[in-house]
């Protein structure tokens with residue numbers, strides 16, 4: 110069982126959480142993201158593999174926002 114890195118007292122319980130992320134001007138909501146949550150302080154740590162695969166999906170299939178990904182202002 111993992112000890113919480115934030116409070117060093119609680120234990121991290123596996124949970125399925127909602128994950129929110131801003132991408133450009135869009136708020137992306139992933140309903141079922143595996144995570145661990147501290148039972149004392151409530152610290153949330155999302156599963157790094159799941160976050161990474163989400164990032165890869167985002168880069169491969171960016172949501173259409175009507176804006177360019179490039180932030181060049183010239």
Ligand SMILES: [Zn+2]
Nearest residue numbers: 113116147150
């Ligand atoms: Zn904690």
